[in-house]
Amino acid sequence: MGLRTGTFHENYAEEMATFNSRLRWGLVAALIVVLFLCPFFLSDRMLTILTTMGIAVVSVHGLNILTGYCGQISMGHSGFMAVGGYTSAILCAELGWPFWAALPCGALAAGIAGLLFGLPSLKIKGFYLIMATIAAQFIIIWIIIQLRSITGGTDGLLVPKPTICGISLTSKANYYYLVMFFVVLATITAHNIVRTRAGRAFIAIRDNEVAAEVMGVSLWSYKLQAFFIGCIYAGAAGSLLVHYVRFASIEQFPFMDSVWYLGMLIVGGMGSTAGAIFGVIALKLLDELVTVSGPILAAAVAPQAAASLALISHGLIIIIFLIFEPRGLYHRWEMIRAYFRLWPYSHEASE
Template identity: 50%
Template sequence: MDLPAGTRNHNYAEDMSIFRTKTHWFLLIVLLVVLFTAPLWFGNYWLSVANLIGITIISVTGLNILTGYCGQLSIGHAGFMAVGAYTSVVLTTRFNLPFLAGLICGGIMAGIVGMIFGIPSLRVKGFYLAISTIAAQAIIIWVIRGWTDVTGGYAGLEAGPASIGNLILKSQTAEFFLILTITIIAIFAAKNLVRTRVGRAFVAIRDNDLAAEVMGINLFRYKLTAFFIGCFFAGVAGALLAHTNRLASPEYFAFTNSVLYIGMMIIGGLGTTIGPIFGVIFFQLLNVLVTKLSPALQSAFPHLPGGFTSGIAPTLFGLAIILFLIFEPRGLAHRWQLFKSSYRLWPFSY
């Protein structure tokens, strides 16, 4: 980690600490204060956007562990989210399990399903794996639509509000705090996971899986672990999405979402903890901008073709993915790194 000039680490604890200097701690506290007081100065609309951002960050963080660190491309992440969502909703409504237990069971179930579809990763990689995860997405959504007795089919399944003990989190503000807390835990867990033995094994597998195997990394174990952890995050995110929307519906977990998650990860920066945060915020703000602006543009310029409002969002998202891959393949996280180092070195940048 880059530290300001003159900062020296005298023991291992200092060397490993994420927040090393007083400035780090100060900025962290300011950020936490701002985040936890956000409901005071956010309107209802922005609060719902923030909730969606939080949930998506959890999911994309999981995808980032799987794809960004372990190099196993998954284009079915929304499908695994759906598994988590339906597991949690079914357990809490039918079997009256508490919400938190449902959340964790949803994550575990998604992880197990992810591991099953990750088994081909032991023999194939790259495009083959991408296609098999697309197949996972399609099969999961098909099962959800068909198995109406359990999942409610197209109509979806009504979900209860989130609750902790006797405290029922019904209002948007309460949900915001819940999602914020879980998001922070998820980011912290991801950040620390990739610094452990497991995380370094993932990186070795990503860079060259044959070399990793020769070094003594058990590919079978670590690839499946990556699938489990990545899909666990997805399952938790899916369960949160279902409980905050009071509905688990196959429409929330469409194939296009899976593609968008990959886009967010790429735009944010593969293989960095901060990347998913940037990517998700960028995409969701772009989405807000498009939904706010396109009807106004449509009415201001009547010559625009009729499908403008519904078609502009995918066009811009696709364009953003392409442009980032061509001009900044390391994503916004790399820009952030550049900014930080120029700040650190200022005014003597040599």
């Protein structure tokens, strides 16, 4: 992609800068301000939707590092979220820890679980790794059921209302702020991790494992790092989710969610921070649309048409993207930007 007219990279620092022009700085700052002003003009319902979207964004950022950058496909992401969610729920409910301390512990626990289930990735890849992570998802949920005395098993676990520094986070607006804080934090860290030494190693591993190893990238160390980092995001998201619902149950972490997180990456565009966000927004909006149009469809056709709509529409959107837009929404977004940047002299467009 070309740069905006009048922007030059004159030294290394400028080349590496996250925002290469004042305008982008301004836009991002404005976006963050708007995000934090949302509760003043949006309804409770919109806040609820944005909060769940935010939680998914945190989680998908993790998956993006693991799958999009490092190429280690994980279909157990929702299981790792469960580890984080349950850890922080147990710390709060059973041991009476404060929320702010429980959340990082939850994230860490998920990271450790990720390390553990990431071990097979040293020997296997592609489909085999997908199978290993699917197994991880089911084993994690099963272990949660087994540890009935602390997790409540299939009954679930009631989580006390979260507070930070005496501020109750039960109101929708307060929790929204908390989630948005994490979204911004996750986006910044995710964007930066891939620009570090580790990030470049991840990309090398994704593009060609053997070549990367020959070049001196330690597969052992970097694959596990990718699992650890990716699952820390998942753990934080799981913890946020559990404290949001104020109740931890295995129904909150179904296998299909793991699949849809990957779907979000595909729709948004793998291997880009913005792509992860685009994907979450697109699929969650589709979800809302399906929910709202359900009753209309049921009245017009039959109740089962409404029930099948969710499944069919999700499946179709993935199929359409895979066939017609395999690089995702982010790629399309860049194309449109490039088009308008050069407009009206679009014939000069070069990629």
